[in-house]
Amino acid sequence: MTHWTKVDPAIDRIGINARLMPPDILAAARIRRLDGADTGLYLDA
Numbered sequence: 001m002t003h004w005t006k007v008d009p010a011i012d013r014i015g016i017n018a019r020l021m022p023p024d025i026l027a028a029a030r031i032r033r034l035d036g037a038d039t040g041l042y043l044d045a
Helices: 023-028
Strands: none
């Protein structure tokens, strides 16, 4: 799978397969950890 898009308009997230990115682009990306199991909040906020 290369990506997914939201079904619910209230959700402001998308997903992409980072393995398809060039290494230099990926190295510059900001990575945020999401507590998807419990609160749904970003852990770095």
